[in-house]
Amino acid sequence: MKSKNVTFKAKIAIAILFLFWATAVKANPSSLSVKLFQARARMNSVFVRAPFVIVNPTRAVFNEGLFEFTDGGRGIVLRKVGGAKQKEIIRAPYVVMAGRNGAALVIGPEQAHLRKYYGEITVSKEPAAAGKPAKMTALNLVDNFNYVSSVVGGETTPQFGKEALKAMAVLVYTRLAPKGKHPTVCDTTDEMVYLGAEHERPEVIDAVNEIDRVRLLYDGKPAQVFFHACCAGRTSDGVDIFGAGAKPLVYLKGVRCEHCKGSPLYSLTVKQIPAAIFHREIASSEPKVIKIDKADRIVEAEIQKSGKIETISGYQLWLRVGQKLGWDKAPGTRYEIKRAAGAYIIKSSGGGHGVGLCQWGAQGLSRQGKTHAEILKYYFPGTTLEKR
Ligand SMILES: [Zn+2]
Structure with a gap:
């Protein structure tokens, strides 16, 4: 009886495997x-x-x-x-x-x-x-079309003009480029945030349709593109935020940007962290800034914890603050941390890492009548759009 049961289960497993294979082959x-x-x-x-x-x-x-x-x-x-x-x-x-x-x-x-x-x-x-x-x-x-439309819709608000939506669509298609024909991705910021069909607003669908899979190229190859919510005045060179690995990506070049003033993140965010919590989670004293970039973002800092001194990039320290204390404490990478009586004061402006396209800046430029091609050239100097 038992062996009969096992055989039956094995048959079911084979049938299921075949069905799964058939489904996989059906993938567009x-x-x-x-x-x-x-x-x-x-x-x-x-x-x-x-x-x-x-x-x-x-x-x-x-x-x-x-x-x-x-x-x-x-x-x-x-x-x-x-x-x-x-x-x-x-x-x-x-x-x-x-x-x-x-x-x-x-x-x-x-x-x-x-x-x-x-x-x-x-x-x-x-x-x-x-x-x-x-x-x-x-x-x-x-x-792909539904995925790109959902990501673009989720990364923007209904205030965004069509050319800003089109610029975002190009970036999402460009991000997919190195992943091959049928990639598997996750739905968080580790790749791109994908929250499903509700974000496919009609104006987003129109924008994605008009872009028709066009990607951003540098030297004939898809660029490694980055975007963030709001730079609040100036974007940063990729190398100053992400480190030496971003050095060859010369198009991740900091540019002045006064176009993101419409963002709620443009103004300064000020948060107070009780000293005991800051000491436990981040460092035992005020971080010492070693190097700062043209956009006033910390490139390198030194922190003390458990009697050890650690040299850390400004971006890594920012990630640590977000992960340990909450992402609302320093929404943008232009931040400073100062010791006060019984607490630490964290001030930041903008939202996100500050490299590549400033999304609210793209929105501001689209309102000024700029095309998606002009917007992308502005934030990624030296790149070109693929021709279809
Ligand atoms: Zn900006």
Whole structure:
């Protein structure tokens, strides 16, 4: 009986493998896979709101209700929320779903925070790896066009003019260039923030359509492009923020920018951190600035912690402040940290690292009538747009 069961399971596994292979082959050459909800350390549940269709490993249509995937030991289990707890609808190593009739799929790790995604989503359980427990994953197979539109929409606000949106679309296509034909990316700032279909505003779709996959080139090859929310006066050379590795990227050149005054981040942010917290998380005294760049951003600093002196780049120190104390404490890399009575005062202006395109500056330039080509040339001197 037992061996019969194993054989049956093996057959199912082979059938499932074949189905998965068939699905993978179906992937459009201009599509990519995005690992969703990566900002979360761990997903215990994935919720899906009907209507939706399961296409693999079986086919089933769900017309109404909320459903929940949970960890089912070797795979995942689907149940209806509010239905009988023990009633399993599907138990499988993975499930591939899509919205009904090309609509977006409504899905998320919490009932209260569901998002909409075009394309297919595979929910599965990634096996345990060295030192890491097994975890549930959600992988979105999405068309490049939808991905780029969502990223551009998420990085901008409805105030952004069309040429600023087009400049952003070029940068997103350029970022995808070195990743190959069918890349797998994550949905956080480690790559680009991708929050699904709701960010595909009509004006963004028009802008992405007009760009039609054009990329920014330097010396005939796609450039390594960077963007940030607001430089508040001047962008920085890539080498001064990211270090020697950015030296060959000569087009990451600091430029004056008074065009980002419309940004809420343009003015100074001032925060006070209790000394005990600063000492525990960052350093035991005021950081000593060693070198500053033309944009008044710290290039190199020295900090003391646990009796040791550490030389650190201004960017690394900024990341540490954000990670340990919260990203609202110094939104931009033009910052200073001063000791005061019983506290440390952190002042910063702008938002983000300050290298490459200033997004609010691009918005200001588009309002002045500049084209996306002019905007990109301004922030990435020496680059050209690919011709299609
Ligand atoms: Zn700016």
